[in-house]
Amino acid sequence: MSGRDRVLGRVRRALADVTPDERPYEEAVGRDYLREHGRRTTGQTVELLAENLADYRAIVHRSDAEEMPLLVMRLLAEHGSREVLVPPGLPPEWMSAADPVRIHDRAVSTPQRLDQVDSVVTGCAVAIAETGTIVLDGSPDQGRRRISLIPDHHICVVRVPDQVVSSVPQALERLDPARPLTWISGPSATSDIELDRVEGVHGPRTLEVILLS
Numbered sequence: 001m002s003g004r005d006r007v008l009g010r011v012r013r014a015l016a017d018v019t020p021d022e023r024p025y026e027e028a029v030g031r032d033y034l035r036e037h038g039r040r041t042t043g044q045t046v047e048l049l050a051e052n053l054a055d056y057r058a059i060v061h062r063s064d065a066e067e068m069p070l071l072v073m074r075l076l077a078e079h080g081s082r083e084v085l086v087p088p089g090l091p092p093e094w095m096s097a098a099d100p101v102r103i104h105d106r107a108v109s110t111p112q113r114l115d116q117v118d119s120v121v122t123g124c125a126v127a128i129a130e131t132g133t134i135v136l137d138g139s140p141d142q143g144r145r146r147i148s149l150i151p152d153h154h155i156c157v158v159r160v161p162d163q164v165v166s167s168v169p170q171a172l173e174r175l176d177p178a179r180p181l182t183w184i185s186g187p188s189a190t191s192d193i194e195l196d197r198v199e200g201v202h203g204p205r206t207l208e209v210i211l212l213s
Contacts, residue, residue, distance in 0.1 A: 036166040037130060045129045046160050050211060052132025056186025057199075058207040068212060069097035072121060072155065075208055076100055079153050081118035087147065089140020090121060094157065105143040111150060119153040120204075125181075126171045127158045133168075134158065134209065136182040137175060145180045149188075154204040156184070160211045 001009075040048065050060045063071045076084060076098055084100040095102065103109075103117050123141035127134045134156055136142045148154055158164065165171050175181060188203030199205045 033169070034167075035169045040129075040166060042161045042164075045166050046164055046211065048166075049127055049129035049132065049158075049160075049164055052129065053134075053186070053209050056132050057189075058132070058186050058209050061208065061210045062213070063210055064213050065093075068094055068157075068210070071210065073097040073099065075155055076119055079119055079206070081153065083117045083119075085114065085117045085120035085143075085147050085151055087122055087141055087143030089142075090123065091141065094121065105147050107144075111146070114147065114150040117151045119155060120147050120151040121155045121157070122148055123157050123159075124163060126174050127164050128166075128168055128171045129164060130167050132185055133171075134184045135171060135175060136184065137179040139179075145182050148182060148184070149203045152204055153206045153208070154187075155208045155210065157210045157212050160213050 050062075053060050061071060061075070072094055081100045083103050084095075084098065085105060086095065086102045087105050100118070120143075122136065122143060123139070124134045125137040125139060125142070136145070136148055136156075138145060142148070148156075165174065184203075184207065187199050187205055187207040188201055189197055189199045190201050191197050
């Protein structure tokens with residue numbers, strides 16, 4: 001018996017005493033909470049996202065399609081990146097001016113090899129303004145979950161306003177729960193009992209977000 005079968009068996013046993021006339025979960029749990037806090041224009045929502053990203057110590061840049069290749073090149077150069085990890089579906093024009101050696105996202109790459117890569121450039125699935133959160137779902141322009149967690153420097157591109165929503169409920173409506181979702185609120189950070197902040201423990205030490213219009 002697999003682990004999956006054991007877990008499903010426990011769930012069935014736990015639900016064995018549920019009678020057919022009980023309300024289903026979808027009805028039993030109230031869904032009347034606020035979908036967003038306040039009314040904002042599209043521009044105000046994007047500004048709120050930028051503000052909350054910066055509050056989480058992400059570095060926020062703004063660009064249009066024409067400036068994008070030069071901006072990516074500059075960010076990689078400033079970080080001193082010699083190798084950059086590239087998902088298979090990343091738009092090639094984003095990297096057209098970049099100098100570092102491109103390392104492609106492959107299943108055979110070991111964590112040790114990925115740890116040697118200086119930077120990773122990805123897109124995203126959605127960005128949440130109220131929480132300053134970016135969500136990756138493993139789509140071709142984002143690659144496997146691990147490539148955004150191992151390299152020390154992550155450049156994440158958010159298409160605005162199409163990929164920006166106000167709230168978590170609005171984001172959940174866009175996301176597929178069956179996909180591997182990674183929720184990112186600023187660079188990786190943790191604190192010990194004395195509240196000494198340490199960055200880069202379980203993800204990139206530096207997160208740069210490009211708001212691409």
